[in-house]
Amino acid sequence: MNEIGGAPLFFLEFGDIVIYFTPFTITLFLLALVFTVFVLVSRPERQIDIAFGGDAYYAKEISLSELRFRRFMSIACGLACMGAMVTGDVFDFTLFVSLVGICNVGIVAAVKSRHVQNAAYQYGLVALAGTVPLFAAAAMVAATTGTLSMLELAKDTIQVPLAARALLVLGVMGEGMAPFYAAKAEMFRAPGAPYVIMCSLSSLLIFLRVAEVILLL
Amino acid sequence: MWNEYSIGLAVAFLCALIGSLALTRERDDLHKLLLIDLVETASLAVIALIGTDLAEALILPGLVVGIAELLALSQIYLTKEGYQSYPVKGLNIEVMMRSPAPVIISTFLVVYGIILSGFTGGGIAGLGVVFFLMSRSFCGNFHILEMASGISWALWVAAFFVFMFLPEWWYLALMGAALGILLKVITKMSLVGAMWGEPE
Amino acid sequence: MIIQKISRALSNFDNILPIFAAACAVMSIITLLSLPLAYHEDQLYPKQIVPGSPLNPYDRGGPPFTQAVIHSQYPANSPTAGYVTSYLTPLSLFISQHTSYMGTTIVAHPGGILDEILYNTRGLDTVVEPTILFIAFAIAAYIFRKREA
Numbered sequence: 001m002n003e004i005g006g007a008p009l010f011f012l013e014f015g016d017i018v019i020y021f022t023p024f025t026i027t028l029f030l031l032a033l034v035f036t037v038f039v040l041v042s043r044p045e046r047q048i049d050i051a052f053g054g055d056a057y058y059a060k061e062i063s064l065s066e067l068r069f070r071r072f073m074s075i076a077c078g079l080a081c082m083g084a085m086v087t088g089d090v091f092d093f094t095l096f097v098s099l100v101g102i103c104n105v106g107i108v109a110a111v112k113s114r115h116v117q118n119a120a121y122q123y124g125l126v127a128l129a130g131t132v133p134l135f136a137a138a139a140m141v142a143a144t145t146g147t148l149s150m151l152e153l154a155k156d157t158i159q160v161p162l163a164a165r166a167l168l169v170l171g172v173m174g175e176g177m178a179p180f181y182a183a184k185a186e187m188f189r190a191p192g193a194p195y196v197i198m199c200s201l202s203s204l205l206i207f208l209r210v211a212e213v214i215l216l217l
Numbered sequence: 218m219w220n221e222y223s224i225g226l227a228v229a230f231l232c233a234l235i236g237s238l239a240l241t242r243e244r245d246d247l248h249k250l251l252l253i254d255l256v257e258t259a260s261l262a263v264i265a266l267i268g269t270d271l272a273e274a275l276i277l278p279g280l281v282v283g284i285a286e287l288l289a290l291s292q293i294y295l296t297k298e299g300y301q302s303y304p305v306k307g308l309n310i311e312v313m314m315r316s317p318a319p320v321i322i323s324t325f326l327v328v329y330g331i332i333l334s335g336f337t338g339g340g341i342a343g344l345g346v347v348f349f350l351m352s353r354s355f356c357g358n359f360h361i362l363e364m365a366s367g368i369s370w371a372l373w374v375a376a377f378f379v380f381m382f383l384p385e386w387w388y389l390a391l392m393g394a395a396l397g398i399l400l401k402v403i404t405k406m407s408l409v410g411a412m413w414g415e416p417e
Numbered sequence: 418m419i420i421q422k423i424s425r426a427l428s429n430f431d432n433i434l435p436i437f438a439a440a441c442a443v444m445s446i447i448t449l450l451s452l453p454l455a456y457h458e459d460q461l462y463p464k465q466i467v468p469g470s471p472l473n474p475y476d477r478g479g480p481p482f483t484q485a486v487i488h489s490q491y492p493a494n495s496p497t498a499g500y501v502t503s504y505l506t507p508l509s510l511f512i513s514q515h516t517s518y519m520g521t522t523i524v525a526h527p528g529g530i531l532d533e534i535l536y537n538t539r540g541l542d543t544v545v546e547p548t549i550l551f552i553a554f555a556i557a558a559y560i561f562r563k564r565e566a
Contacts, residue, residue, distance in 0.1 A: 014381050015498075015538040016461075016490040069559050076552055083545070091275060095545040098282050102289065102549060106556040109293050112563070117297040121246065122430045124290045126437050128283070129240070129253050132233065132260040133441060135279045139264040142271065143222060146457035149490050163448040170444050174437055222456035227449060234445035240438035249434060256441075270462040270477075274534035278546040285553030292557040296564055332508065335532075337525035363558065370547055377540040384497040387537070391501050394536040395527035401547060408554060 004215045008151075017089040018151060024212060028085040028205055035201050036078030039071065042194050070110045074198040077103035081202045085209055088150045090141050093213065094134040094171065097206055101127035101175035104199045108178070123177060130174020137167035141217070153217050160217040172210040176203035225266045233259040246297075250290055257283040277336070288409065319352035330403070334395050339402025346407040362404045369400035461488055462534060471513045473520035477530045479503040481510065487530065489538045498538055504528035 005024025012019040021029070050057040080103055084096035105127055109120035142148050145158050153160060178199035236256035243249050264275050323345040330342025376393035379386050426432050470476040478485035484499035492498065505513065509526045513519035523529045535543045 013491065013494040014541045015495045017539060017541040018491065018494070065559075065563075069555075072555070073552070076548075080548075087541075089539075089541075091278075091539075092542055092545065095278055095282070095542060095549070098286075099545060099549050099552065102286055102552050102556070105286075105289060105293075106552060106559075109289075109556060109560065114297065114299070117293060119430050121290060121293045121297050122433055124286065124293060125249055125253060125434050128250075128286045128290065129256065129434065129437055129441065131279075131282055131286070132256050133444060135260045135275075135282075136229075136233070136263040139260075139267055139272075139275065140226075140454070142275075142460075143267045144454055144457055146460050147490060148461075152490070161451065161454055163444075163451045163454075166447065167444060170440060173440075177433065177437070218455070219453050220456055223453045226454065227452055230445045230448050234442055234449070237438045237442035237445060241435045241442065267460070269460045269464050270475075270530050270534060271460070274462075274531055274539060275542075277535065278542055281546050282549050285550045289553040289556040289560075292560040296560050333522075333525040334506075334527055335525050337522075363554075366551070366554070370551055373547060374544055376536065377544050380495075380537045380540050384495060387497045387500050388504075391504065391527050391532065391536065394532070401550075405550065405554060408558065 005212050011088075012086075016149065017087065017092050018149060019086050020088045020151065021086055025086050025209070028208060029082055032078055032081040032085060032201075032205055035198065036075055036082070039074040039078060039195065039198060066110055066112070070107055070195045073103050073106035073110065074195040077107065077198050077202050081205050084206055090148045090150060090153070090168075090213070091135075091138040092148075093150075093209075094131075094138045094168075097134060097172055097175045097210075098127075098131050100202045100206055101130060101178075104178040104202065107195050107199055126174050126177045130171050130177070132171070133167040133174070134171030137164045137171060140164040140167070150213065150216055165214050165217055169210060169214060172206055176206050178203050222266060222268075226263065229259050229262040229266065232256075232262070246294065250287070250294065254283065254287060319349055323349035327403075331399065334399050336398055336402060339399045340406065342399070343403040343406025346403060347409070350407065362407050365400060366404035366408070369397045369404065373397035373401065461490055462530070463488060469517075471517040471519045472523055473517075475520055475523050475529050475531070477502045481505050481528075487533060487538075495538050498533060501528060501533040501537055502530045 005022035008020040008022050009026065010021055012021075048057050077100060080096055080099040084093060084100060087093050087096060102124075105120055105124040108123060109117060111117070111120075138148065141153070141160055141164050144161055144164070145153060147153060147158070152158065233256055236252060236259060240249065240252050240256070243252055261276055261279055264279055265272050267275070326345025326348070327342045330338040330340070330345065332338070333341060372393055376390045376397060379390035379393065383390075427436070464474070465477075466474060467476045477487065478499075479502075481504050482500070483503055484497070485502040487499050487502055489495065489498055505523075505528050506526050509519060509523060509528070512522075524531055
């Protein structure tokens with residue numbers, strides 16, 4: 001088999017779905033783990049507004065429920081990222097990527113501003129549309145090769161059609177669209193900012209992983 | 218070689234093409250959501266084209282992901298548009314509010330659903346609960362329902378680990394998973410039923 | 418100039434969905450052009466129909482508590498795969514012995530090939546799937562409750 005991310009170090013077997021750790025995926029896995037721990041321990045910054053023409057400033061309060069909810073979503077997103085980094089099954093990978101997508105929607109949608117809600121809605125629509133090419137790609141891989149396991153697909157004898165690979169990339173692009181929105185200044189400056197970083201990090205990670213998957217197939 | 222599989226793919230992707238073209242032109246946010254739901258069907262068709270038992274097992278997650286995101290997005294849509302009034306106020310039919318008929322029908326549905334068990338059973342029993350909630354315009358505390366849904370999720374994960382690490386206990390795991398999915402679908406359907414009711 | 422225009426179009430998030438949908442449309446056309454694709458004949462979990470069986474589209478072998486033969490990816494990883502496939506609850510056993518229409522409702526009872534795939538051999542998929550549902554419901558419930566408040 002062609003080993004893009006290095007030789008698998010060890011395997012974790014869950015029936016047909018075999019999770020495997022290569023030097024490449026283990027690095028990404030640890031990155032996701034470290035950032036999830038950061039989210040777990042960090043406290044959200046409070047946005048400071050300065051009144052013009054005076055010394056007055058006031059900090060925006062973040063309600064406890066919003067903080068809890070966004071922290072929960074960020075941790076779920078981190079866990080989903082870890083799953084997507086190490087899974088060895090194409091369909092399982094697509095499911096983890098969809099989970100990352102919906103967690104990102106949750107992180108953004110918890111903010112109470114209308115403008116941010118609109119952005120979250122538009123992003124959610126793209127994430128939902130992104131599942132179409134994702135699942136279509138996984139199904140085409142299964143139908144044309146007779147297997148979904150990446151370890152089997154990595155063998156040189158099996159040819160995956162180009163269209164299926166391209167659909168997979170398109171689907172991951174749809175799910176990882178969050179930075180397009182998160183990069184907007186309003187979103188980063190929204191109260192409780194550090195959790196938004198998780199959107200960008202998770203998109204980065206799933207893009208890195210899909211590159212490996214595509215080269216592997 | 219135009220085998221049956223390729224013909225099926227051609228039809229499915231033609232549908233996806235039409236749906237996507239419609240999406241590029243649509244400007245109304247609600248219609249966008251509905252159109253995407255339509256395009257989802259094309260991806261389910263592509264999964265179904267595998268044509269094995271595996272395909273049937275893969276359709277279930279595919280379908281559930283679509284439904285779940287649809288639910289979350291519809292709630293975001295309501296907030297985003299600032300809709301506060303609830304045009305649907307349960308089934309405000311006086312006979313239904315008073316008579317024991319909804320109780321009997323709901324009990325029948327729930328019992329039948331529990332006998333069936335599994336996904337379908339959960340759907341039927343959940344329908345019974347939703348019908349009851351709607352006929353009584355029940356509103357309020359669904360913390361209990363959320364807790365039950367959390368417990369059923371944990372039950373499912375526990376069953377999965379029994380399957381993976383203690384395979385000889387497969388019977389226990391099967392029953393755990395069947396019970397987990399039954400509880401899960403009942404609570405989820407009831408939550409949906411309670412969520413469109415009147416605010417407290 | 419062109420980059421400026423593109424970035425302006427991208428920065429307006431009302432345009433993102435149409436752009437993504439256009440990409441999907443282009444991708445559909447590419448897939449259609451690449452079409453006749455070979456179907457791999459040796460599939461996992463193949464379908465078979467046993468004529469006359471009351472369990473019909475899902476009859477995959479044996480009486481309950483015997484191990485049916487199923488074609489999974491890594492048989493060594495699930496040594497008891499096949500028991501769930503052949504299992505029938507007492508109720509479904511009764512129905513299957515007295516009528517010939519059990520097959521269509523077998524998916525509603527515990528046991529059978531679909532439960533084998535969903536719970537056992539591809540169990541991780543099915544763990545991720547309720548997690549997605551769980552997260553989506555958490556979002557919906559949180560937003561619903563916040564709107565009430």
